Every structure is written in C-alpha cells, then in structure tokens.
Amino acid sequence: MNTKPFPKVAAPSSWDATRKLELGLIHIAKAFFEKRDGMTREDYEGVIQSVTRTRKTSAALLTHAERNLLLQHFKAQGFKVAAKAGAKPLISPQHKKLRAMWYSLAEAGAVERPASAIACDQAVEAWAKRQAHGKVGQIDALRFADSNQLHKLIEEMKAWCVRVKARID
Incomplete structure (x- = not known):
C-alpha cells in the first residue's frame, strides 16, 4: 500500500x-x-x-x-489522485527560475516542499497572484504573465530568499 x-x-x-x-x-x-x-x-x-x-x-x-x-x-480504499489532463510544468527560463527559487525557499523551511513541478508551479502561481496587489500588476495565471511581470516576481522572490537566508544561484 x-x-x-x-x-x-x-x-x-x-x-x-x-x-x-x-x-x-x-x-x-x-x-x-x-x-x-x-x-x-x-x-x-x-x-x-x-x-x-x-x-x-x-x-x-x-x-x-x-x-x-x-x-x-x-x-x-483505492482512490488515486491524477494530474489534470494537459497539465504541464511551465518551461520558460523565468518560470524555471521561479520554480528553482521556490524549492530553495522550501529547503530553507519558508514553504512546504511541493510534490512535483506542477505542484510547485501551482504554489508559485498562488503566491504570484497575491503579489498582484503590489508592484507586479494583475496576474490571472502565471502562464499569461509578461516578461516584465515575471522579472518583478523574480526580484520579489529573491528578496524573500535573502530574508529567510535561502540559497539562490
């Protein structure tokens, strides 16, 4: 089991x-x-x-x-959770950077470690939506964020990493 x-x-x-x-x-x-x-x-x-x-x-x-x-x-009793059909991790370099920093935050104990890249993307997206009220601007979904918004998100997450002493490469 x-x-x-x-x-x-x-x-x-x-x-x-x-x-x-x-x-x-x-x-x-x-x-x-x-x-x-x-x-x-x-x-x-x-x-x-x-x-x-x-x-x-x-x-x-x-x-x-x-x-x-x-x-x-x-x-x-036999129930299994399957990923949504068509759910794929985000693959742009900026999305990958956000995902990598999220895992660094998890290693530092600031967030729970996601079970998969898709779960990580969902957690980053939830965080990004909460940042929308700040300097980033409205984000309906991370895949729709423009390059400037992604850059601002990366900078916000870098600052978070620094605050919690998470390793950023």
Whole structure:
C-alpha cells in the first residue's frame, strides 16, 4: 500500500486554497466511490463520521487534520489522485527560475516542499497572484504573465530568499 501523503499547497498563507483543494479531492473521491461501489449519501456521511470519529457529516465542517484523515482513508480504499489532463510544468527560463527559487525557499523551511513541478508551479502561481496587489500588476495565471511581470516576481522572490537566508544561484 502506498502511504505517501496527498500533495499539500506550499504557501503557508494559503489556508483557504488548501481547504478548497482538500474539499475538491474529497468530492472527487466521493464521486469515484459512488461510481465504483455505489456509495450513497448516507454511506458517505457514515464514512466521514467513522473516519474522523466525530458527529460531522459534511466535509465542509471538517478541520484540516480531519480532511487529511478522510483523504488517507479514501486513498487506502483505492482512490488515486491524477494530474489534470494537459497539465504541464511551465518551461520558460523565468518560470524555471521561479520554480528553482521556490524549492530553495522550501529547503530553507519558508514553504512546504511541493510534490512535483506542477505542484510547485501551482504554489508559485498562488503566491504570484497575491503579489498582484503590489508592484507586479494583475496576474490571472502565471502562464499569461509578461516578461516584465515575471522579472518583478523574480526580484520579489529573491528578496524573500535573502530574508529567510535561502540559497539562490
């Protein structure tokens, strides 16, 4: 049995994004078991109660730890997380630099280490969107950022690396 934990969102200030990701995975797992095993709503609510050892019957009411328990249970029962079809890591030199610096931040303990390049890109994108209110300008998705915006993001992340004493090459 594979006991690797589910991927976590790397940015510590993105608890809402983490919650949305976990709830999304739970609902995907629910649909998987509905299709595979004929799980009913009552079965699903019973699983939540038994796994979390609470009276809660909705994933939306669960704490982060309880959501992770539920996801681990679903994983042990055969649910697997697959990357989105067509999801590919960003490949421009500036995107690669941002990804490399994010991993340096992870090594310094400033963020959680992403499970894959795609997870890293998602974490960097979430961070970049939060920077949009500053000097960078509005960014809907990192792949749409222009060269000037990417340069500003790199400089912002370099400053962060310096503050936390992360290695930057």
